[in-house]
Amino acid sequence: MREISIVGVGLHPWGKFKDKTFIEIGTVAIANALKDAGVEWKDVQAIFSGIYIYGGNAGHISGQYLESVFGETGIPVVNVYNACATGSAALRMAYNSIAAGEVDTALAVGVDISPEGFLSAKSDNPRQDRDVLRWRMAGMPNPVYWALECRKRMARYGTSDEDLARVKVVLSQYGAKNPNARYKKTYTLEEVMNSLMVCDPLRLLEVCATSDGAAAVILSASPGAVKKADRPVKIAATTMGSALYGDPTLRISALSAPAAAEAPLLSESYSASRQAYKKAGIGPEDIDVLELPDNSSWHYLQYLETCGFCGEGEAEKMLRDGQTQIGGRLAVCPSGGFSSFGEAIGAQAIWQVVEASNQLRGRCGERQVPDAKVAMAQTYGLMGNSGTTILKV
Amino acid sequence: MEKTQTQKARVPALPDLFDFSGDSVRIRSARCGSCGTYFFPEYHAQHRSGCSREGVEPVLLSNSGKLASYTIEHYMCPPPFKTAENISPYGIGLVEFPEGIQVAGLIMESDLDALQIGQEVETITYALYRNEEGQDVVTWAFRVLK
Numbered sequence: 001m002r003e004i005s006i007v008g009v010g011l012h013p014w015g016k017f018k019d020k021t022f023i024e025i026g027t028v029a030i031a032n033a034l035k036d037a038g039v040e041w042k043d044v045q046a047i048f049s050g051i052y053i054y055g056g057n058a059g060h061i062s063g064q065y066l067e068s069v070f071g072e073t074g075i076p077v078v079n080v081y082n083a084c085a086t087g088s089a090a091l092r093m094a095y096n097s098i099a100a101g102e103v104d105t106a107l108a109v110g111v112d113i114s115p116e117g118f119l120s121a122k123s124d125n126p127r128q129d130r131d132v133l134r135w136r137m138a139g140m141p142n143p144v145y146w147a148l149e150c151r152k153r154m155a156r157y158g159t160s161d162e163d164l165a166r167v168k169v170v171l172s173q174y175g176a177k178n179p180n181a182r183y184k185k186t187y188t189l190e191e192v193m194n195s196l197m198v199c200d201p202l203r204l205l206e207v208c209a210t211s212d213g214a215a216a217v218i219l220s221a222s223p224g225a226v227k228k229a230d231r232p233v234k235i236a237a238t239t240m241g242s243a244l245y246g247d248p249t250l251r252i253s254a255l256s257a258p259a260a261a262e263a264p265l266l267s268e269s270y271s272a273s274r275q276a277y278k279k280a281g282i283g284p285e286d287i288d289v290l291e292l293p294d295n296s297s298w299h300y301l302q303y304l305e306t307c308g309f310c311g312e313g314e315a316e317k318m319l320r321d322g323q324t325q326i327g328g329r330l331a332v333c334p335s336g337g338f339s340s341f342g343e344a345i346g347a348q349a350i351w352q353v354v355e356a357s358n359q360l361r362g363r364c365g366e367r368q369v370p371d372a373k374v375a376m377a378q379t380y381g382l383m384g385n386s387g388t389t390i391l392k393v
Numbered sequence: 394m395e396k397t398q399t400q401k402a403r404v405p406a407l408p409d410l411f412d413f414s415g416d417s418v419r420i421r422s423a424r425c426g427s428c429g430t431y432f433f434p435e436y437h438a439q440h441r442s443g444c445s446r447e448g449v450e451p452v453l454l455s456n457s458g459k460l461a462s463y464t465i466e467h468y469m470c471p472p473p474f475k476t477a478e479n480i481s482p483y484g485i486g487l488v489e490f491p492e493g494i495q496v497a498g499l500i501m502e503s504d505l506d507a508l509q510i511g512q513e514v515e516t517i518t519y520a521l522y523r524n525e526e527g528q529d530v531v532t533w534a535f536r537v538l539k
């Protein structure tokens with residue numbers, strides 16, 4: 001197998017940019033990645049681009065639109081959508097294209113400008129899109145799903161309101177020091193615990209917002225490009241997983257789940273992470289930095305278990321003991337997480353990889369994880385859909 | 394002209410999801426005779442890997458089950474959720490039926506703070522709004538059994 005490295009990364013900061021187009025912010029991310037890598041546009045031999053579902057025809061062929069800004073060169077441009085794991089899919093395809101020897105250097109990019117107001121059903125046909133059912137029949141926005149799982153966890157393991165609030169307190173310290181974050185305010189436990197109750201037991205500051213942003217990564221196996229790069233980061237694994245039969249998670253969009261579990265909760269993420277450990281030949285104990293999908297405080301806790309960083313019901317203790325903080329056993333979301341950035345569906349998985357690679361390249365200043373050698377980025381997408389990327393220096 | 398049919402007082406917001414023709418309200422599930430999987434709604438099939446998918450039969454779930462989890466939504470759900478008025482805060486429950494499937498839905502309870510995991514609940518209908526024909530447009534919902 002060829003050794004494949006990240007040689008350049010680029011972002012457009014996260015925020016709300018309703019007057020910008022996905023093409024404009026995507027262009028910024030790609031230009032930054034090219035500059036970081038010192039790679040010429042003509043040396044990019046393939047593009048894997050996240051489909052931007054709110055962008056009409058253009059958004060569905062986002063890669064071609066972005067290519068035309070930099071100059072069309074006739075290379076393969078493939079667009080892919082896997083909900084919140086879209087970026088994982090693009091990255092994995094870029095990796096596989098290089099691994100197969102088709103090309104030496106490829107670009108993975110993801111862009112999102114979320115529509116105004118709440119996200120809602122995108123079709124009106126319940127027979128093929130069960131998403132319609134949860135909106136029309138049960139009034140269930142996404143945080144309802146997170147709250148239902150969170151309540152179960154609280155009953156099972158004694159997760160406290162304070163644990164849920166502490167996640168935000170910890171992450172807000174990092175977000176405040178990350179120039180690309182949307183939310184830069186720090187919070188105390190008391191402030192979080194007094195914030196508005198949104199979806200009991202989850203408060204406003206314990207669920208993530210929807211944001212706009214763009215992220216790009218340039219991967220290469222070309223010895224010249226790798227040599228030229230500033231501290232290239234090796235990709236030890238980039239995998240995707242789907243759910244396992246009998247997963248008891250009430251998945252977003254669904255209105256039912258099996259009563260008797262025959263598979264782990266969040267089995268798609270269990271699947272992706274275990275594939276990645278196997279491919280990388282390492283285990284969770286070897287990871288220094290973890291970017292996990294903290295859509296809510298519940299996700300933060302649950303993902304520590306799902307990805308094998310602790311046993312069932314032990315995540316709260318890791319958090320309380322400071323083991324998940326910079327300087328602890330495992331630095332969790334030293335970027336500030338979705339908590340400080342918000343979700344940008346098509347872009348967030350690539351953003352996580354950008355943040356994880358920046359840690360390994362020692363670029364994170366005040367929120368730098370000391371001596372970080374191995375990092376993992378874990379995504380969570382709709383309908384049992386997940387990606388894991390493990391990076392090494 | 395004489396009316397030959399009396400107009401129904403209640404119509405479902407979407408068809409084929411629950412049955413309220415009898416004395417009790419029952420959620421319409423389906424069961425695969427080959428792999429035993431229950432799924433909901435009955436038109437979104439799910440099977441165990443390798444199943445022949447033969448012998449799928451519609452099943453009406455029991456009228457009552459146990460509350461497996463719940464939440465209180467403090468903000469009104471955006472469209473296409475449609476109700477006659479703003480019902481927030483409102484309860485949503487995940488109910489475990491004896492058949493071996495959990496189903497989510499609105500909880501209609503005056504004291505949402507008294508909800509507890511493990512409570513016995515029954516399936517009822519809830520009138521979301523009244524249509525132009527004067528009929529109640531209903532969904533399924535849950536209520537704590539006293």
Ligand SMILES: [Zn+2]
Pocket residue numbers: 425426427428429430439440441444445446447
């Ligand atoms: Zn079957």
